[in-house]
Amino acid sequence: EDQVTQSPEALRLQEGESSSLNCSYTVSGLRGLFWYRQDPGKGPEFLFTLYSAGEEKEKERLKATLTKKESFLHITAPKPEDSATYLCAVQPPRDSNYQLIWGAGTKLIIKP
Amino acid sequence: ETGVTQTPRHLVMGMTNKKSLKCEQHLGHNAMYWYKQSAKKPLELMFVYSLEERVENNSVPSRFSPECPNSSHLFLHLHTLQPEDSALYLCASSQFGRTSDTQYFGPGTRLTVL
Numbered sequence: 001e002d003q004v005t006q007s008p009e010a011l012r013l014q015e016g017e018s019s020s021l022n023c024s025y026t027v028s029g030l031r032g033l034f035w036y037r038q039d040p041g042k043g044p045e046f047l048f049t050l051y052s053a054g055e056e057k058e059k060e061r062l063k064a065t066l067t068k069k070e071s072f073l074h075i076t077a078p079k080p081e082d083s084a085t086y087l088c089a090v091q092p093p094r095d096s097n098y099q100l101i102w103g104a105g106t107k108l109i110i111k112p
Numbered sequence: 113e114t115g116v117t118q119t120p121r122h123l124v125m126g127m128t129n130k131k132s133l134k135c136e137q138h139l140g141h142n143a144m145y146w147y148k149q150s151a152k153k154p155l156e157l158m159f160v161y162s163l164e165e166r167v168e169n170n171s172v173p174s175r176f177s178p179e180c181p182n183s184s185h186l187f188l189h190l191h192t193l194q195p196e197d198s199a200l201y202l203c204a205s206s207q208f209g210r211t212s213d214t215q216y217f218g219p220g221t222r223l224t225v226l
Contacts, residue, residue, distance in 0.1 A: 004154070034214065043116075043202050043217035044155075087155070091213065099167075100215065102154035 002027045004090050006103035013110050016077050021106045023088030024070040033071050034100070035064050036087040044087055047073075078110045114138055116218035118203050124224045127193060133221050135186040135203030143208040144186040145215065146178060149200040161186065162208045193225045 003026045013019055023033070032051055036044035048057045050066040057064050061082065063074045073086055085107045089100040116137045125131050137144060143162035147155045160167040161180040168178075175197075177189040186203055200220045206213040 009152075032214075036217075041200070041220070041222065043118075043204075043220045046214055046216060049214055089155075099157050099160070100155075104152060104154050 002090075002092060002101050004088060004101050004103040006086075006088050006106050008106060009104070010107040011109070013075075013078055013108070015079060015110055015112050018074070018076045018078070020075070021073040021086055021108070022070060023073070023103055025090045025101070027090045027092050027101060029093040031091040031093055033066055034089045034091070035071070035073055036089070038085045038087055038105070040085075047086075075108070078108075080110045080112050083108055083110045116203055116205055116216055118201075118218035118221050120221060121219060122222045122224075124226065125190070125193065126226050127195075129193075130189070130191040132190065133188040133201055133203075133223075135188075135218055137184055137186075137203075137205035137216075137218075139205055139207075139216060141205040141207045141216075142183055143206045143213065144180060144183070145204040145206075146186065146188050147202040147204065149202055149220070155202070159188075190223075193223075195225050198223055198225045 005024050007022045032049050034049050035047040038044045048064040053068045055066050061076050065072050085105045087105045088103040091100055119134045145160050146158040149155050157169055158172045159178040175192050179187040200222055202220045203218040204215040206215045
C-alpha cells in the first residue's frame with residue numbers, strides 16, 4: 001500500500017538551532033513530492049515540488065532534498081516565524097490514482 | 113481577489129441544518145478539490161473535479177454533496193451532518209495535465225456541528 005510517513009510528529013527547537021524534518025514514502029514511480037507549510041487555522045501554503053532523486057530546492061532558511069525513498073526539509077538557523085506544521089505529499093504515477101498521498105505533518109515550534 | 117478563496121471562514125450548524133460551502137479559484141486552473149482535515153490526521157480527499165469529470169472518495173458519506181458549475185467555482189452542500197464531521201474543510205485547485213499538479217489551497221472553512 002502506498003504510504004507517506006513524516007517524522008518526528010513534533011519538533012521543538014531554539015531559535016538558530018538547525019534541524020531536519022523527514023518524509024519517507026513507499027510509492028513507486030513518483031511523479032512529484034510536495035512540501036507545504038500550514039499555520040494554525042489556515043490552508044496549506046505551497047513551498048516546493050521535487051521530481052527526481054538528487055534534486056534540491058531552497059527558499060530562505062528552508063532546503064528540500066529528495067532520494068528514492070525519502071525527502072528531507074532542512075531548516076537552517078530557524079526563527080520563531082518558521083513555527084508551523086509542515087506537510088509532505090506524494091503524487092503517484094499518472095496511469096494510477098492521481099490523488100496526492102499525504103503525511104500527517106510535523107509540527108515545528110521555534111522558541112525565541 | 114487572488115488565489116483560492118473560501119466562504120464562510122467559520123460555520124456552526126446543528127445536525128438538522130442545510131448549509132453550503134463556497135470556493136472560488138482565480139488561478140485559471142482546470143481541477144478543483146475538496147479536502148477534510150481533522151486534527152493529527154493526513155488530509156482526506158473528498159472530491160475532485162478535473163476536466164469536467166468528478167472523482168470521489170467512495171468513503172465520503174452522502175450527506176456531503178459537491179457541485180462544480182464551472183472551472184472556477186466549487187460548492188460543498190451539507191445536510192444532516194454528524195458531530196464527527198466537525199473539521200477544517202479545505203478547497204484546492206491545480207492545473208491538471210502538467211508533469212505534476214501542484215495544488216494551491218484556500219484558507220479553509222472551520223465547521224463545527226453541534
